[in-house]
Amino acid sequence: MIEAIRNAHDIAMERDERVVVFGEDAGYFGGVFRCTAGLQKKYGKNRCFDAPINESGIVGAGIGMAAYGLRPVVEIQFADYVYPAYDQIVSEAARLRYRSAGQFTCPMVIRMPTGGGIFGGQTHSQSPEALFTHVSGLKVVVPSNPVDAKGLLMAAIEDPDPVIFLEPKRLYNGPFNGHHDRPIVAWKSHPMGEVDDGYYTTPLGRAAVRRAGGDVTVLAYGTMVHVAEAAADERGVDAEVIDLRTLLPLDMETIETSVKKTGRCVVVHEATRTSGFGAELCALVQEKCFFHLEAPVTRVTGWDTPYPHAQEWAYFPGPDRVGRALTQVLEG
């Protein structure tokens, strides 16, 4: 997935000279996860450069650049580090078009690695998507595979509004279904790991059905898509797994169609539960599909604790927990 993201940057920079890329270690070195490797060499220091360690500065400068007419794509080294930039994102980037009645806009992508599963402890594992889906004026994207990561990033860069682009870091080097004790799998053996070299976009705001099924709908995104698929396979449950891909704006049509068909719904995310994005999904499902529901909508999420280090796999909502929830809603 790293190469897909790097390639999306490359093509975007090639096609549009307004695209500039910067962040901590993103220039010469190409980023701690190597997602911007080679871009400085190819496009020069004017278009891909290192930034001082100041997230508010990175995003604030990006807003100024976007207002000028460039298309900044900035990297926050870990989603856990984005909080110093929160004011710039929430009060500035998200509202610039609105408050200036369209005189100034902010076509900027703010990329950041999200989620756990790499023994990152509480400062390299968080999933803060709900802090952004709560903000009007932002778009929030979470890819689950290389093909989508490239197409969605390309669409995000071309989007006229600010996009929060959360990259599940446990998926950087291969699909991960939550079985941390099994050998690591590479993307090359996965159908969504084969990435087209050329230009393409994957439109924002559209979900994808990853696994068709008739008995229960699973709403997931990022790493949890793979976990949900594994849970359904292992339990032999006829689950329809929907990869939301874009959380804001949300593809409600796909969700509604599926839940009305299955009558059951399990929402899965790695982030903490209380006021998480799952709460929004549950509310929407009951608003739109209440009379089709056969069982209460259930959530499987990270616990409402900081992300621990040694206890990582007790925290991570793996296939066993998801599988239990599937069984429970089918029996209930």
Add this chain to the structure above:
Amino acid sequence: MSERKPLFLHVPEPGCRPGDTPDFSDFVIPRAGEVRCPAIDAAPEDIRDMAFSIVRVLNKEGEAVGPWAGRLDSETLLHGLRHMMTLRSFDARMLQAQRQGKTSFYMQHLGEEAVSCAYRMALSDGDMNFPTYRQAGLLIAGGYSMTAMMNQIYSNASDPLKGRQLPVMYSSREHGFFSISGNLGTQFIQAVGWAMASAIAGDTKIASAWIGDGATAESDFHAAMVFASTYKAPVVLNVVNNQWAISTFQGLARGNAGTFAARGHGFGIPALRVDGNDYLAVHAVAAWAAERARSGLGPTLIEHVTYRAGGHSSSDDPSAYRAKGEATAWPLGDPIDRLKRHLVRLGVWSEERHAQAEAEILDEVRNCQKAAEKNGTLVSGPAPSPKDMFEDVYAEMPPHLARQRQEAGF
């Protein structure tokens, strides 16, 4: 038992508070014309002293003296005087309109008119300002329509910002005036980003960042200083030190030590202080810094030393925290009086012409106000459509917002 004395917290306090006699005797003011004018490519370390001095051009007698003088002809200065008088008159009318209940809020510039009015004359079309709420002189001197400003203040049907922003939070891309946030300091780093973009694009335009003394304590001030110095961005960084951040005196934002300009030293950014009530000095220093930026020499930090003669906003009563008479005791005088005296001395202006200009300006402002009130005020007449509330959140309205607009009945 420890022999050490117990520690105590040091909280800086201003020299005087209500009940005290205003006293600025500690405030060191160089004579007009005394401070040198270095070459624009002077090394920051060679002009460190300028962060502790004050560039001044107009002396008490109204003469323009010293190396920063002689840059503007009298015709331009007459325009400058008119801009400042217009801003003052505009402020008075709009503060009154707020008191009459025609809008919710207002912020005036009283005593600070020279800063933004003179500064604007040093810029070129296409340059961009990232202002605070107290730089409307950039718009007045930049030729923006006062009726449009009032439409914004009234949030009426013709408000260019469609009723979405608090009064005075103007935006005019065309006039090089970036949308005002209201959250303090955020614009300072954005200005640096805009300037970096100009450099990336190989443009010749420059950005100007604005911040108040109190807001320099915000992290974004430091972010801007780091980015501006790192990338040598073509930006002029302006700190308007008007002595008061609502009720908090300026010393609280800087440990009551050094100056705001001296903040530039740690970043290697050339920094100087200017008499913010001296139209000629503000213009000369702004032109110097703008020329540095446009020549690729990087950022300059300017501390405009001025005084907020009025309240922070229409919601503020400074008598609760400032000594009575402090504004009149302020030793740098009034910017309009000082430029007026200079022009009278030059023989191009007189008391009679000044009184006549005041009357003309009042007429002009009143006419604009009448025109604006035809478009409505916050409380009466035509108003922006509630339908507009849902526009411009995104370039294209996503389905959930379209549903909410429908739900709201618009």
